Structure formats: structure tokens, C-alpha cells
Amino acid sequence: MNAPHIVVLGGGFAGIEFCKALKNQPVRITLVDRQNHHLFQPLLYQVASAGLAAPEIAHPIRSIFSDFDNVDVILDEVTAIQLKEKSVSLRDGDSLDYDYLIIGLGVKTGYFGNNEWKKHAPGLKTINDALRIRREILLAFEKAETCEDEADRQRYMTTVVVGGGPTGVELAGAFAEIARHVLKSDFRKIDTSTARIFLVEAAPRLLTMYDEKLSDYTEKKLTSLGVTVKVNTMVKSISDRSVDLGTETIEAGNIIWAAGVEAPKVTRDLGVELDTGGRIVVEGDLSVPGFPEVFALGDIAHCIDQAGKRVPGLCPAAIQMGKHAAKVIADELGTTPAKGYPVRKQFRYFDKGSMATIGRSAAVAESNGMKFDGFIAWLMWLFIHLLFLVGFRNKAAVLLQWIYAYARYRRGARIITGITYDS
């Protein structure tokens, strides 16, 4: 039998773990990603807030698989999936036929249909997003410093973060710390500690997926950092310089959108059941209904776990899904449809809990019904994220930088790139 050809779409946690789990197996894998790097998403807010340099949280996908003879990496974007023909189309015009297909494309920033908000309020899903946010936040302080008009200055020194989930909380906390500590002595005309940061959330509390006590703690902690938290507050509209909240309009130099995600367009033409976010509703074995050779993994999958709950869009879930699909396929190697596939194992989600960091030494964490907050939770967060960075070449360097930044309240990555002039 020829080695089956597996096409993997997306080099996120699901796709990478899937490929790793099939090392040395008799399969041919083609991994397609539109970026050349795997991204350590949980630390992306650190790049946006000038705590880390981009390459410190991104790893070239090719080098992850440099000693995997059965993995071929292609830098390209999938434009369409033909489930019945078992083939995918790529932007450069090529198409790939597959025996198995892994859809691990993740999700992108979603504006609930208000796509015109996108240009005023960038989301945070990619390195480019993070570098854009970093540039614009830092440039706003520069503009405030040289600005003559008091209203303009006030606006440049105002940032609105929309969305009180983990990303919004982490960004708001990081921005508050930059303004209050990191940049404070750098400017002469403005007092950066008077910068205003708003965190706007439509639900009645922040971090709705956590226990209410942790939400309360998070709100208190953010408030003490100087963030103005507005819960029960819907965004009515966003312009290039303000956010309309219905009851009030906030003039803001920077608006960041962390309020929603949606699946990429390519899922819409699949002809299979999707949830409201465009995610693919999968079977218990993570395959796409009617197409046992196709799996949807990670954030793009709408998966109900053994307890009847939706599996959350978190790294550990994506990793577990990648391993599960690899196991299912490995079990089927050497079998044929004619002989009958073995009965597939059902995916069981092991909930390791989740955590969000709020600032320089505070976090919230929840695991197996246990709740943590404050410094202890932050140490847990630090430890787990450093463990995660194992395999990234720069673990020691990242650790050193954090220790240094922690001790000195510095942010070494706060350089602005991308400024261009004509001459």
C-alpha cells in the first residue's frame, strides 16, 4: 500500500501536534500555512505591549519539522476545499489531493458583521496585528507629547479595549502598566500615568468563563492599575477616533478589538453544519460529519465533550485534538475501507483549566474546580508559559528578559518599526 497523503491546513497548535504525533509513521504529510511561523499565541499580547520581540514567540514551521522526513511544508493559503473530490485549492493556483485532511485553520478576529470597524479597531491574532498595535500605541504617546491641542492630546492618551475576555484583560493590564510605569519618566510634556484605558464588555462581568469571584478580583485589580472597566456595555459604533457606547462616546487614539472571533471564510462553502461563528460542528471522533477522512481540530472545530460541554478554544484543547486525530489515523494505517476501518476512539477532553494574567504580578487561574488569584496565580501562569516555551530556542533568553523587565519595569521591545518617510 502507498503511504496515504495527509494534507494539514494550518500550523497552529492542532496542526503541529498532529504532525509531531505521526513522526516516522508511513504517511506523507503536506502542511500548508500562510505564514512561515508557528505562533505562541498566549504571549502575543506581550509583543503588542512591547514586552517581547516578535521572533521570541514565533518559530519557523520548517525548522520544527526539519528532521521529519514525512512532512513537507508549503507557505501558501488555502482558498477552497472540495470535500467530495478530496482536494484543496491554494492561492498560488496549485491544488492538493488528499487521503486524509486536517482542518486546523484557527479563527480570526470577528466583528459580528460590522467589518467596517476593522480598520479602526485592529484585533490581535497575528504577529502583524501585534506589531501594528505596538506601533500605534507608542506613536499615540509621541503624538500626545508634541501636540498643541488639549483635546487632541487627551484623545491620543486614551485607549479603548473592546472585549473583556482573557485577551482584552491582558492587553488592558499591560497597557496600564506601560503608561503608569514603563513610559512615565520618558516624556517631558505629558504625564503618561494620566493615560486613560477603558475595557468595555457587553456581559455583566469580565472573564465570563471563569468563576464570578475571579471576575470580581480581575475587575478590582484592573481598576487599581488605573483601567476603567465598563461591563454591561455594548459598542454601538466605532470611528477612526471614537467609540460610541450609546450612553457616551469615548474619543480614543487607539481602539483594540478583542470582542470576538469567527472561522475563516473557507468553512462557509464546505456544505457542512457550522455554528454561528462559522466553526465546523464535528463528530465525537473530531471528523467532519459524512467525511470520515476529514478532521476539524482546534479553534475551528465546534466540539462537544464527553460531559456535554463545548470544548473551549484554548491551546491545550487544540493540542489534545491534534494528538487524537493522529491516533485515529495511525490506528487505520494498513486497513482499507473494504476490510472495514476499526471503530474509532471518541475524543475525550481533559480540562487542564485556564488562566489569564492581569499585570505585573497578578493573574487568575481555574483548574478542576480550584480557583487561584493574585501572585500565586501569576507564578503558575509564568511557570506554565515558560514550560510551553520549551522547544523554542530562546527559552532562556525570554526568561532572562522577563526577570530583567520585572526587576526594572522596562520594556525593551518598545521600538516603533514601520515608520517610513519619503526621503
Next chain:
Amino acid sequence: MNAPHIVVLGGGFAGIEFCKALKNQPVRITLVDRQNHHLFQPLLYQVASAGLAAPEIAHPIRSIFSDFDNVDVILDEVTAIQLKEKSVSLRDGDSLDYDYLIIGLGVKTGYFGNNEWKKHAPGLKTINDALRIRREILLAFEKAETCEDEADRQRYMTTVVVGGGPTGVELAGAFAEIARHVLKSDFRKIDTSTARIFLVEAAPRLLTMYDEKLSDYTEKKLTSLGVTVKVNTMVKSISDRSVDLGTETIEAGNIIWAAGVEAPKVTRDLGVELDTGGRIVVEGDLSVPGFPEVFALGDIAHCIDQAGKRVPGLCPAAIQMGKHAAKVIADELGTTPAKGYPVRKQFRYFDKGSMATIGRSAAVAESNGMKFDGFIAWLMWLFIHLLFLVGFRNKAAVLLQWIYAYARYRRGARIITGITYDS
């Protein structure tokens, strides 16, 4: 007496050292730079060749002077200098009056009048240049991997570096090492070790400012790394996909221009003597002839030293110039033109020598008539550059990364940023 107002144009080595030397002196300094960061230029080629992340060699200017009460930093670009009116105009419309003016604007990539080559052959003077070169070099290998046409593939795998000075030598050596070692096991269809790197120099030898023996060593070493060195070779024209050398045309996916620099446009309207590169010909005290309150420092100055030789455009020269101008001004504090200025000290250049690195453990260095090459020179280079990084927060991190990269032949910064898609 009011504290005199000193406007410093440019946050390079000259401008930064000048300001540092006037710490706690009764002067008011306004430092203007069009980027928010001071750049450690000698390591810029490492960013271009994916060895270091951008923030590792760039430092926010504001934070350098955060505890200097007499230094005000403005992010803006100077558009004109009115020597007679003692004022400078900025792009945002403001103007600044000065008692003393420091012109430390550096030089930019120059194409000897062939400005149409610029878009095909970027130079390497800024972080953006470095990130562009990194992106294009890495993308060319990606294109070669998926490309069907053999001629196209050959072209994508060909890089031409124009200019055999230190920057050209360092880039060519770094590109050769990436192709031969770093990327070799990452690709499946192409053999990156067959990538062709040309180094083209119009003069009869590389590194013309060095002793001939070191030029010979450099050419041999580069050749052994796989670089094709072409001396006595003039570029006739550059298109988006080829370099015409008169005797032959090289089809190339990447063309880098390291062949010349010139002063920024703003010097042309000063009405003072310039050299052919647009640099300001300065007096022995580094002031601009006829304008004792104006100094030109660093690469933008055409300065003849005590031995009658042109002071080279190197960091140590810029630093010495910055310190000298600060000393001259400090000596004049409290004096007035009416009382007569003290006689100014003449600038004396202390030549510390110069060095260029060729690859993973080879360099050339020349100091006080002594010549070094090979591993010894490389250790000297490493030691001196690490010393220079003192004051950068990430010295230890940079060292760690180098040690790691050296041991493992890795390049952690080889992520491609700036790829954008519509969806």
C-alpha cells in the same frame, strides 16, 4: 543667563554621545529623530540575516534619556535648516530655534544617481530595511520550494550583493551560511546549499580600506563559504529580476545594495561646502564654516583629522565627535560672544581600527597597523560588539542567543512578518 537651547538632529552614535556628555550641564537639549530608537548599526546585518530580532539592537531614545532632566526628545523629521535664522523646520509644521545646533543625521543608501534601482535593490540602513531584506530573502526560498519552472527556481535561489565593503562582506557571508547550514534541512524539494550568492565590487579588491592581505583573506574565506566574489566589476543596470554587469547578466531573486551612501537632502540647501556625497565639510573643531554655533558630527561630516586623513564613517569616530562637540560647548557655557569665546580645541581622531566579520568564526581586523584575521579576529569582533551592547538591556540575552545559535547553527529570528492576505 538663560540656559542655551541646543537642538540635536539625529539619535545616532554622535547625537546620543553628545547629549550624554552634557548630563547635568546648564543647557536645554531638544533631540529630534524620525525614529523612536537608537540603532546599533554594526549588528543591523544580523537582523537582515535572521540572526537577531529587531528590538535586540534598537533602544528607545526616550529611555536612554529618561533621567536626563535637560533632554527633550521629539519624534519628527527635520525638513530644512535655516542657518542664518538659527532655526530648523520639522515635518509636522513646527520649527525650533537654537543657540547651538548639532547635525548628526547620518547618511542614507546612495545609488550614485540611479535612484530607480532603489526599489529593486534595497540598502541596509534602517530596521525597516533589515526586516524587508530578511522577509525577501526568506520568501525567495519559499518561492523556490513551490516553483515549477527551473529557471525561476534558479533565480529565486540567487542573491546578488552589490558593494564589497564591510556591510556587503558581512551580508554575503551571513547569507551563505544561512543557505548552506541553517536552512539546509528545512526544505524538501530544493537544496538550499546550492543557492548562489554573488558579491560584486567595482574596485580591484574587497574591503579597500584594509590592508591587501586582509582583502585576500576575506575573498578566500567568502569563496570557501560558497560566495562568488566578482571584483573589478561595475553594475550597469538593475531590474526587478536581474543585475547587468556588462559582461554578463545575473538573474537574481534578491539584490541588495551596499555600494554607496550619501548625506540626506537637507544638507544641499545649507549653502555650505559639501563633498561629493553631500557631506558637510567641517572645520577642525567640527563646526560648520561660518557658523561656529553649528556642528556636523558622525557620518554626515567630512572631517580631515590631525594626520590629514579623512575620518572614516565608523561608530567610534561618531562617538568621539559627539564627545568633542559637547566639550567645546561646555567650555563656552557662561561665556558670551561679547566677552569672546575661549579658543576652541581641535578634534583629534583616535583611530581604534576597524573590523568586519565574514561568517561563523572568521573576521578581519586592523588596528594601529596590526592586522588580524580568522578566528582570533572574530573573537575580537565578538568581544568588542558585546562590550558595545552594554547599556542595552538585553546584553545577556543577546550573548545567550549567539552562543546557542553558534552551537546549533540556528537562526531564531527567521520568521517572515509583513505577509498579508485579503481575508
